[in-house]
Amino acid sequence: MTPHAMLDMFRRKGGARCIEIGRQIQTYLDDGLDPASAAKVASHLHACRRCGLTAEDYRRLKSALAETSTPMPAEPLQRLQALAADLATGDKPT
Amino acid sequence: MADESQTSATNPTPAPTAGSFGTFVGPHLPVLLRVAGSLCRNTHDAEDLVQDTLIRAFKALDGFDGAYPRAWLLTIMRNANINRNRRQRPGLLHDATDLEGVADRRNAPSPSAEDVAATRAPAPWIADALGRLSPRHLQVVQLVDVDGLTYDEAAAALGIPAGTVMSRLHRARHRMRAHLSHHPDFRSETR
Numbered sequence: 373m374t375p376h377a378m379l380d381m382f383r384r385k386g387g388a389r390c391i392e393i394g395r396q397i398q399t400y401l402d403d404g405l406d407p408a409s410a411a412k413v414a415s416h417l418h419a420c421r422r423c424g425l426t427a428e429d430y431r432r433l434k435s436a437l438a439e440t441s442t443p444m445p446a447e448p449l450q451r452l453q454a455l456a457a458d459l460a461t462g463d464k465p466t
Numbered sequence: 467m468a469d470e471s472q473t474s475a476t477n478p479t480p481a482p483t484a485g486s487f488g489t490f491v492g493p494h495l496p497v498l499l500r501v502a503g504s505l506c507r508n509t510h511d512a513e514d515l516v517q518d519t520l521i522r523a524f525k526a527l528d529g530f531d532g533a534y535p536r537a538w539l540l541t542i543m544r545n546a547n548i549n550r551n552r553r554q555r556p557g558l559l560h561d562a563t564d565l566e567g568v569a570d571r572r573n574a575p576s577p578s579a580e581d582v583a584a585t586r587a588p589a590p591w592i593a594d595a596l597g598r599l600s601p602r603h604l605q606v607v608q609l610v611d612v613d614g615l616t617y618d619e620a621a622a623a624l625g626i627p628a629g630t631v632m633s634r635l636h637r638a639r640h641r642m643r644a645h646l647s648h649h650p651d652f653r654s655e656t657r
């Protein structure tokens with residue numbers, strides 16, 4: 373590969389900055405970055421369409437996963453709450 | 467004085483007493499039952515596991531300082547689950563038994579009509595992407611992205627370092643995204 377072709381590929385891939393940001397996108401979306409790093413990622417996502425779309429994908433994926441959560445049935449929860457109350461009052465031998 | 471302020475900094479919640487056990491665990495029961503559902507093959511076993519967990523937690527209350535109650539309860543649940551699996555299937559390795567529940571969740575018995583009515587069916591594309599994950603990857607996605615645990619809480623539930631939870635989770639999401647990139651329903655919303 374010629375140096376020119378390599379440079380071209382690098383540009384199309386978005387460059388070193390995008391690679392660095394790409395490694396942090398998921399942690400950023402999980403609120404796992406320190407404020408300074410989070411601010412850097414946020415401003416890059418705003419300015420770079422490619423990384424911005426990647427972040428959009430992960431946001432959509434996370435919210436779709438959260439929506440698959442099913443509500444907990446009430447009856448088992450009531451039984452468990454009753455058990456906890458019995459333990460607290462000493463009604464349930466352990 | 468210094469000791470007191472240190473304690474309050476690391477320990478914002480007072481340690482629960484035996485008498486306050488019910489009010490202490492009450493808010494955590496839905497999460498415990500949810501995570502138990504991720505570790506067990508059916509809802510009956512999940513409820514049993516939470517029962518075991520509550521009894522063990524009550525007995526261990528004296529040694530608990532009140533910090534990170536959810537992670538504390540999840541650690542107890544993990545140990546209770548290992549114990550149950552050992553009892554029911556002697557000879558199996560822990561790591562293998564840890565994975566069983568989630569791996570089998572895909573083949574879990576169908577939910578009742580009431581459960582179905584209460585739940586919106588997930589988009590087929592997300593079910594498809596979940597179905598392609600390895601048991602290890604499915605497990606962390608389930609605990610963090612579906613059940614809503616933090617990395618630390620998922621680490622407590624699984625008995626692995628939080629860094630391992632994070633790397634597995636990120637790889638799992640990366641694979642799901644790669645798979646979904648060809649899926650029209652995933653992409654059509656923005657592109």
Ligand SMILES: [Zn+2]
Pocket residue numbers: 386389390393416420421422423424
């Ligand atoms: Zn970029």
